[in-house]
Amino acid sequence: MFKPDILIADDHPLLLKGLEEFLKEKNYSIIATCSDGLSAYNTIIKEKPDIAILDIEMPNMTGIDIAKNCSRHNIETRIVLNTLHKEKKLFDDAVKYNIHGYLLKEFALSEIEACIASVCQGKPYFSEKIYKRFSHKTTDGTNTDVLTRSEVKILKLIADEMTSSEIADFLSISVRTVEKHRANMIKKLNIDQKPNSLLIWSQKNKDSLF
Template sequence: MLRPKILIADDHPLLLRGLEEFLKENNHVIIGTYSDGLSAYNAIIKEKPDIAILDIEMPNLTGLEIAKKCKRHSVKTKVILITLHREKKFFEQAVSYNIHGYLLKEFALSEIEACLESVSKGHAYFSDKIFKRFTNVVEEDNSIEKLTPSEVKILRRIAEEMTSSEIAEYLSISVRTVEKHRANIIRKLGLEQKPNTLLIWSQKNKLALG
């Protein structure tokens, strides 16, 4: 299996060099490193890396702004964001831009290998420290067994970022029925009643959804 081509961008030279050296030591293919967001985004468009590991805060363009541009222009590069921020607003904004990974900097080196493996297989990876804190999971992941086949179908579509209206049309059911399913899923999984909760959970657990 071919190793994914990886681009890294961080405006902190020591962190950038440390991450690059760590990944190269583990036989990953690094096609470029950048210290500002605009250079990184231009390189993403030109070089088309499989994965871009981006600091959230950078000059010219932030990691979040790059993720937003990639989503808007349907860029196939999968974005992993690394950050010092623990605020919920940054995480939820990142998820809305369809990022594939979200890591806290202090755990980046210990989690990056698992993150890259997951993202390479098409599954999102969020640091457990962030995921558990912001989704307020009170059940184990095997609580998916409590869901009905219809609810699992709804979750699969949510993981694909489909709206309730799009899901209703896709499954030939009413929007009201979709919303009822969503409420039941949140209750059964023990999640917070928040707008992005199911999107975050479904992306995190794509493999379990089949």
């Protein structure tokens, strides 16, 4: 089973140490721990860990700042945010920058292994409590308010039966970025992970995308 290289960053020493020890006991490879955002970001650039588990609020750079910079510079480290905060704006900001995981610290130890496994498979993982609170999915599943502008744009192209490669060329982005958006949309819209499920959903609800 693939065990990713992991970086952990948190400005609370006890929480940082606790998560590090927990993951080491589970035989995960912790390549670095950091107590502020800037050192975490610099370490991500240097060491290129598979996954970075970051507190949202840290000195010098927040976890969201790091996610934003990684997205902007096409850094392949997958970002998991770990936070005590439950504000919708923080959640929306995090999703905007294509983070791969969003955990509430109160459930972190019980969810972290499932989160890591999901992220390693390229599937975003959101704490169930935070996801249910902010997804606001309507009963018919057609609400697109949970999607970012980029995701809506891509969903429209999917509805036009464009492939990930064609969408990447059309928007001048990487295929990997398109696939990441696809995975995020499937999670946010609570769509079954079956072949062409996103295409079927987008065509069924095409009118709601405009």
